[in-house]
Amino acid sequence: MSDHPALTRWHAWQQLADELERLLLFPQTVADFPQALINTAKQIDDMMSQDTDLGVFEVVRISPDKLARYGALHSLHTACVVWLVVNRKEWVLAKRLIALQAALAMNIAVTALQTTLAQQPGPMDADQQMRIRNHPTDSANLLRSLGVSDETCLTAVAEHHEQPGGKGYPRGLDSTGEMADLLRTCDVFCAKMSPRAGRTAMLSPKAAEAIFRHRSANYFGATVVTTMGLYPPGSLVSLGSGEQAIVTERTRDPMRPIIALLTDSEGQPLDAPMASGTDSSGARKVVGPAASAEPGKLFAPTDVLKTR
Incomplete structure (x- = not known):
């Protein structure tokens, strides 16, 4: 534990x-x-x-x-x-x-x-x-x-x-x-x-x-x-950078959740999930749900939650 x-x-x-x-x-x-x-x-x-x-x-x-x-x-x-x-x-x-x-x-x-x-x-x-x-x-x-x-x-x-x-x-x-x-x-x-x-x-x-x-x-x-919310915790999302991420926490702005990055901009898995914020207009803008459920299979929930 x-x-x-x-x-x-x-x-x-x-x-x-x-x-x-x-x-x-x-x-x-x-x-x-x-x-x-x-x-x-x-x-x-x-x-x-x-x-x-x-x-x-x-x-x-x-x-x-x-x-x-x-x-x-x-x-x-x-x-x-x-x-x-x-x-x-x-x-x-x-x-x-x-x-x-x-x-x-x-x-x-x-x-x-x-x-x-x-x-x-x-x-x-x-x-x-x-x-x-x-x-x-x-x-x-x-x-x-x-x-x-x-x-x-x-x-x-x-x-x-x-x-x-x-x-x-x-x-x-x-x-x-x-x-x-x-x-x-x-x-x-x-x-x-x-x-x-x-x-x-x-x-x-x-x-x-x-x-x-x-x-x-x-x-x-x-x-x-x-x-x-539009992107609740647990949602897989795509960012303007091309990165794929999973939402870990909500913020007061529903379009700017806290995320854990799962892939790089080329769609390649990271070595470990990485905590990040999101923005409303830059590369880390959430542009929509992930194209598939596959990024969610890359890491165990415990690895994702360690970023919180």
Whole structure:
């Protein structure tokens, strides 16, 4: 374990992801599941408060884990985006924690299946389709059987794929509650940034644009995009110099994030990531997202975070 503060917090995120994966895959083995879920929500609330940019980095960065452990990591990352939104909207702690619990557990009935589907090159079979269609209700029922009793949380889980006008599933409700709308929007955003078999992860600015085109965006969509920013931590970006970099921290100017350089101006990998600021008009101006996800594979996240 490193004494570097960012690395210490990074390792804490990885430990939390491991614990959440066990919680979601084997919930019946947990002695007090409701309390474990509450404790996980509190950890996320605390860790996002301590270092928001590191939490966003965890959500946005390109990683093979996002495919190999899709089910658990998607729930974790959705909870982080939920935190960003409810923090911006100044929800009180009790309501914030309910939203985080709902985000963490909304897919508990299909956590393993989600990972299978993320790695499955072909379409879903009939059984998989049925399980996915029914998973909001199945997840709410499973949570209730595990002792979760908060009706706001359970309702949000049961309705997080419903859409106005009866266009969602599984029940085709005409309207849903505020928390279900929040979960759906953050769920869509994170899903668009995650890889699938045969499809690379969508770079964050493109995901932000896509969410507005999605019929489920609702008014939470604007908050997701503005809170994340155009180039959030974890984003791969191209500079005016031709260098490729990854964003490590935001600044007050959304066009001038703090970055770690990954390549030189010819696209050749550096010996190690190098910290740098960006400018608004010179060579280190961010001109857009990186052309591909390849620069993100050059260095481990720990090497990148050492530049902070």
